[in-house]
Amino acid sequence: MTRRPERLLSSAIFAAALIAATPFGAAAESDDSAFFRQVAGKWSGHGKIVEGKMKGTRFRCKLDGLPIEGEHQGFKLDGKCRAGLFSHPMTAVFIREDDGYRGHFLDGEDGDGLAVTGGSVEDGRAVIALRRKDVEGALVTSLVGAEDLDITLLIKGGTRYVPVIGLSLKRQTDPLAVGAVK
Template sequence: MLRAFFVAALAICIPALAPQPAAAADEDAVAFMERFGGEWRGSGRLLIGPESGLRFHCALNGDPSRSMMAFGMTGKCWTGSLSAPVYARLRYNGDQKRFFGSFMDGAEGDGANIVGERDGEGFMLKLMRGELQGLLDAEPAGDGKMTILLSLYDPNSRRSIPVAAMGFARAGSDSLPIYDPAITGSIEPGNK
């Protein structure tokens, strides 16, 4: 199950869905989504579990739709010779000022349902699959770069535990942001 959420996070780090016309009041939300369009590459590592320290890479393409208030994303992530396709869809609901969507056919399929919102210049997405819940927190890390932290909620301790840390940059960038929280759960960004 941890692996399913890990792959889900990779796919939605660059956020689209059902047709919904854009209203003038939602122009800011549309411009926000468009910032995440285009080709991105990234790398990161798992922070806990039996595969702790495992490094991975991703190549993703964001496809925002201004007229549909939506964002689609496709690509793949890999480690060594193993790779997996990823895809996600989000739509923006102007009345609720939130994003709704799915990763890999949602919780009914092999992925997770998504509910999220803007968080300053970044975004925070809640991932849900049955009783399992997680958070994906994305923050800007310079021009055309961002960092992502995936956490899973532990009902026993009632806290979120960091599971994977990632750095992404637009294709063609000469470097990726480094983001490597300590395994203890502290969240301390490296060089951005």
């Protein structure tokens, strides 16, 4: 089965975008909740494919981060990523459960997306395990201050993980600051 390059690109870009929703405190519920609130809001930034057939391709994403509350806490990421003439809607859901994480990018592993199969937090960064059929991968993210997210998508090649996509997002703030004087 031949897949169109823009479909592969959008799946990969979307996977990278989801990492922005990854919690830093997997073991502690309050840490997860705090991170979900910290990454809520509007984000945009540039990325680049650093390995594979589309190496060197640049793209730009605009994403809205929304915490999920209720029985299970988590995060939803919605928006679009554009590479050249191609624009693709992005949707990701990341949910914390008692024994780990579950979620999906686009329509999950059975469609054109990826499945979240687990995760861990170590040394100030979150690593989320991904799967698509027989391909394993990971998303690694770091919240750098309150305004920057650095994201890397890695694919397992043999015995090591190879960086495939890098994405840097900046928080979008309202240009009109409103305040009060005492």
